Amino acid sequence: MSREVIIRAATDLLDSGGESALTLRALTTRLKTGYGAVYHHVADKDDLLAAATDEVVARVLAGVAVDAEPRQALRGLALGLFDEIDAHPWVGAQLARHPLESATLEIYECVGRLLDALAVxxxxxxxxxxxxxNYVLGVAGQNAAQARSAEGADRAAFLAAVAGRWARLDPGRYPFVRKAAARLPEHDDREQFLAGIDIFLAGIATLG
Known part of the structure; x- marks a missing residue:
């Protein structure tokens, strides 16, 4: 049994039930093998989480075109991470908990090189x-966590209810929040995230 097969099975468990679903007992049951076959490739649950996260991040980084214009490459990297963390919420939590591990360092290196190419x-x-x-991983992780907690709920109805509460707030104290209420029901989280990336890049362009 290969390390890749073990990581793939661990990823399936994480995707279906979150971090609590990933136990060595559940993994050996899914793989129909003994503990020894798993321990031959990974040390423990933390090692499995790190390896599964590395694989997801490597997939995103591999999709960054090496010959792309740096701003477009940064947008592509950011969206790739947003989409993968949305699909695998546990990745966002793992990256936040372990900022010095290989996956985070690989992202940081890629971001730094692309910014360096912009002559910052x-x-x-x-x-x-x-x-x-911080923006990319923070927003992507928060979005994924919120989506997981609201899984099964009617998003449109939820946002409409929140917007209704905002619209009834004191206009003297919350003038902006009341204005935002009109946009909240139809806003798209992914588009808003990308708008934030463009704001960052516009600001960064003034530093050169």
């Missing part, structure tokens, strides 16, 4: 890379 100067390069990383 000196200290601003470090700051821009950190801010962009």
């Amino acid at each position: 100067p000196g200290r601003a390069l470090f700051d821009a890379a950190g801010a962009l990383m």
